[in-house]
Amino acid sequence: MSTCFRRLLLAGLPPLVAAGPAVVVLARDWARIPETVASHFTFSGTADGTGGRALLLLLAVGVPVLLAVVFGGIAVAPAARAGRRMDPARAFVGLSWATGVLVGGLTLLVVLANRDATDPLAVRLPGGELGLPLVAVVVAGVIGALLTPSSPAAPDESGGGPVLRLGPTERASWTGRAASWPLTALSAALLLAGPLTGMFLTWATGIPLTAAGILVLWCSAVRVTVDERGLGIGVGPFGVPRLRIPQAEIADARVEDVAPLAYGGWGLRFVNGTTGVVLRSGPGIVVSRRSGRRLVVTVDDAATGAALLNGLRERAC
Amino acid sequence: MLIRVDPARPQPLGEQVAAAVRRGIAEGEVTAGDRLPPARELAESLDVSIHTVLAGYQKLRDEGLIDLRRGRGAVVRAGAHAGQAGVAELVRGLVLEARRFGIGDDELVELVRSAL
Numbered sequence: 001m002s003t004c005f006r007r008l009l010l011a012g013l014p015p016l017v018a019a020g021p022a023v024v025v026l027a028r029d030w031a032r033i034p035e036t037v038a039s040h041f042t043f044s045g046t047a048d049g050t051g052g053r054a055l056l057l058l059l060a061v062g063v064p065v066l067l068a069v070v071f072g073g074i075a076v077a078p079a080a081r082a083g084r085r086m087d088p089a090r091a092f093v094g095l096s097w098a099t100g101v102l103v104g105g106l107t108l109l110v111v112l113a114n115r116d117a118t119d120p121l122a123v124r125l126p127g128g129e130l131g132l133p134l135v136a137v138v139v140a141g142v143i144g145a146l147l148t149p150s151s152p153a154a155p156d157e158s159g160g161g162p163v164l165r166l167g168p169t170e171r172a173s174w175t176g177r178a179a180s181w182p183l184t185a186l187s188a189a190l191l192l193a194g195p196l197t198g199m200f201l202t203w204a205t206g207i208p209l210t211a212a213g214i215l216v217l218w219c220s221a222v223r224v225t226v227d228e229r230g231l232g233i234g235v236g237p238f239g240v241p242r243l244r245i246p247q248a249e250i251a252d253a254r255v256e257d258v259a260p261l262a263y264g265g266w267g268l269r270f271v272n273g274t275t276g277v278v279l280r281s282g283p284g285i286v287v288s289r290r291s292g293r294r295l296v297v298t299v300d301d302a303a304t305g306a307a308l309l310n311g312l313r314e315r316a317c
Numbered sequence: 318m319l320i321r322v323d324p325a326r327p328q329p330l331g332e333q334v335a336a337a338v339r340r341g342i343a344e345g346e347v348t349a350g351d352r353l354p355p356a357r358e359l360a361e362s363l364d365v366s367i368h369t370v371l372a373g374y375q376k377l378r379d380e381g382l383i384d385l386r387r388g389r390g391a392v393v394r395a396g397a398h399a400g401q402a403g404v405a406e407l408v409r410g411l412v413l414e415a416r417r418f419g420i421g422d423d424e425l426v427e428l429v430r431s432a433l
Contacts, residue, residue, distance in 0.1 A: 170321055171321070223354075228364065
């Protein structure tokens with residue numbers, strides 16, 4: 001199920017589902033509803049306005065359908081695109097759930113209060129129970145927001161990196177590699193020195209040296225993958241350990257000519273809000289995350305990888 | 318290397334994978350000795366079945382463009398230079414065009430032979 005469709009369901013269905021109990025009671029007990037019903041209440045719960053019982057139908061069916069159409073429509077509209085930090089789509093689905101439960105719950109209370117009533121103005125809305133619906137409204141809103149997949153962030157003001165445009169059903173996967181010559185050379189030296197030290201001097205030093213050589217060799221190459229899931233960086237021949245940034249968290253990707261010294265050297269770096277996987281100097285992909293953090297990975301053909309990341313983000317709902 | 322496939326296109330997905338790799342070799346994006354992404358990883362990445370990717374890789378092996386060995390994965394062959402992949406890609410294009418215009422397979426082989 002696409003993110004778009006899921007968000008449509010998440011935003012559109014709740015008002016309809018929440019109206020269910022009121023609709024069921026209305027349908028079953030229609031004969032017990034008086035011709036004239038209490039339709040307006042003061043804050044304390046006493047009726048101060050009346051109307052035909054068709055009003056209840058409108059409240060139980062018409063309003064939820066309208067809410068479903070409005071919320072569902074806005075949730076998938078391109079205008080609901082997320083900003084860099086905030087994700088209004090999630091807040092919006094939360095609002096839909098809260099409103100749905102509020103309308104559905106109140107309608108149910110009004111229907112129940114009017115059932116078997118003889119004098120519409122004597123009808124009392126059970127005021128003491130207003131606390132419980134309120135809690136339900138808030139809880140529903142929070143659950144709705146948490147269930148919503150986050151939407152792609154808009155690129156920052158500076159315009160964003162290169163974009164590789166994709167067809168609506170097209171799937172793309174890009175793989176790039178980067179190897180570090182200094183690290184490969186270091187590992188070769190260690191793998192040579194380790195066994196030699198062991199054989200001619202002592203294995204107490206030889207074994208750790210050999211182990212270090214294997215470790216350095218493992219870390220001397222990475223494979224970077226870009227696809228629908230986002231950006232993945234696998235270390236070593238089997239891609240383990242693996243770093244992953246989900247597509248929805250990526251605000252923008254661009255290419256940078258990476259100078260290792262700017263990140264304090266080679267390897268896995270953490271420099272003021274930026275994570276770096278720097279194996280060599282030269283082109284690398286720089287990903288700006290929605291959280292404001294950045295990730296830099298040096299990789300061959302970085303331009304294609306960055307462009308694909310941006311293309312996937314633009315196509316996402 | 319960038320691999321793009323589209324289920325909406327008439328060619329089988331495996332053939333599309335093969336075509337993308339051929340293009341990659343023809344354009345020098347991957348060269349002799351380069352390792353292609355492991356079939357399982359590429360399948361997960363493209364959200365297709367592993368058999369689809371393997372079908373594509375086997376096609377490339379049959380064309381002599383890659384070596385496919387258990388444990389070592391798919392490696393671009395030493396003999397697979399850009400020109401060969403380019404020709405293989407042109408032949409695929411030729412076959413697709415011929416089918417589009419209703420030219421039978423035997424008829425196409427005859428046409429090619431007559432041009433040799």
